[in-house]
Amino acid sequence: MTNTTVAAARSRLTCFQTWITISAVLLVAASSFETAAAAQLMAGAAKVDITNPNAAVDGPLHARALVIKSGDTTAVLVTLDVVSLGEIGYVSNEYLGDVRSRLEKELNIKPTNVIINTSHCHGIPCDDIDDRTVQAVKAAAAKLVPVKVGVGAGSEDRVQQNRWLKLKSGKVLDERHAYSLPANDEVAEVGPIDPQIGVLRLDAEDGRTVAVVYNFACHPIMGVPTDVNTADMTGFSSQVIENNLSAGTIALFVQGCAGDIDPIDYKRVDRPRNAEALGNILGLSTLKAVRNIKTKSDDRMIVVNEKMELPRADLAQRMVAMEEERQRLLDSLNGTFLNLETFVRLAVKYNLSNDFPSNYAYRYLQEDARNREGLRKLDATNRARLKSYIRNVRTMEQLTRINTNLRLLRKHQQQLVDAGKRTIEVELVGLRVGDFVLTSFPGELTVPIGLGIKKRSPHEWTFVAGYTNGYIYYCPTAEQLKNVGGAQEDSDCLLAPEWQKLYEDKAADILRRL
C-alpha cells in the first residue's frame, strides 16, 4: 500500500468514526419510549378487504389491524398484503405518514406507536388503501375488550428454502424469476432457513380468540395456478387460521427476515405454482402452536420507536468491474456449428442412446467388424459441437444475470447521487406485549440477521419483522455483501457493509429496553 493510500484509508476511517458519533447523537434525539402504566390489557382486531377491484383474484388482499391498549398507551399493528410501504409496488411513499396523521387526528394514537408490516406478497391492492387501512384500525379500536395474552412458537420447514446458492467457485447466485439458475454441477451449498413461527395469542375473557399475530420468514411469491392477483401463501395461511378459531378472530401475518427465503420449489416448471397448498401447511402449523399457548392476565406493553442513520454504499467501482466482466464474457462467445434446431435434435439423440446415438446398433457393429470409424467419429464430433453450443448458452445465462444485477446497481447508485448524503434514515420499533417481544426494520433483512438477533436477545420470545414502517430494499449481512453484483440481495441494496453491526447493536439496545 502506498503512503497516499494509507493516508486516504486513515482519512476514510476518521470520517467514518465522526459519522458514528454524529449518528449516536441523532439517535438519542430521535428516540421515543413508552411504557404502559399498570392496567388491564385491552385489544381489538379487524380486517378490511384491500383487493384491487379491476382484476380477477384468488386469495383476496387484506389490511388487518390490531389495536392494543394498556393504561394510557395504545399501540397499533397493521399488516398489509402488499409488497412494500413505498419505493416499489403500489403503495405510495406518503402512505405511512398519511395513515399515521389520520390515526392521530381521529383516534388520538401516537404516530410512533403505529407499526405497519407488509407481507411482501406481490398482489395488487385498491387505490384507496390508505382510507381502508384507517377504516380497519377504527373497526379494531371499536372492538377493544379486556384480553389475556400468551406467546409461543411453532415450526415449519416444508414450505420455504434459502434462495442463495453457493457455487463451487466461491461465488453466490440466487434463485430468481428474473434469470436462470446456474448449472447443477456448479452448485456446492444452500443457505439456512428459520423454521420458527413466532405467535402472540390474545383471548377475550369469555375464551374466544380476538387475534393471533404470527411471524415467519418467507417471500410469499408463489402465485396461484390461474396466475391472477393474490395475497399468496400468507394470505391463505391467515385465512386457514381465522377459519379454524373462534368467529371473528383476526390472524395478522408479520413478515420476518425473508430477504433470502423463497417458497419451496419456486422454480419448478412441471406443475402449476400453488400458494394455497403452502399457505394451508403454514396455517395448520401456526394453529398447532396457537393451541399450545395458555393465555394469562398480563398488562405489560412497551413501545420503543427510534430512528437511526445507516451508511449507503458507493457502487461505482463494482459497476466498472461488472462491466469489464460482461465484456470478457461477451468476447468469450464463439461461433458454433450448431443452431438451436440441430442442437435440440442431437441433444435428444445423444441422451436417448449413449452407445448408438446415430444409427441402429447393428450398423455400428458392422462398421466395427470392418475397422471403419465413420459413425464413432461422427459421434465424437457431434458431442464436441453440443459442448460448444452449451458453453455459449451458459455464458449467455451469466450475461443475463450480470445485466439484471448491473441495472440494480445503477439504480441504487443513482439513488445515492440523488440523496446527496452518505446515509439513509430508518425507523426501528420495539414492541412488548406480555412475554411477546418484536423488533422491526424497514427492509428485506436476510435470515442470518434474524437468527442472530433472536440468539442474542435477552428475551425468550423475541421475533424480528422486516418490511415494516418503510422500505429500503434488501439488507443482507456484511458477509453477503462481499458478493455485490452476484445476487439480487446484494445488488438490490443501498447499504454499505458497516450497516449490519450498527443496526444489530441498535436492535440489541432496543431489546434490552423492552
Ligand SMILES: [Zn+2]
Ligand atoms: Zn423481496
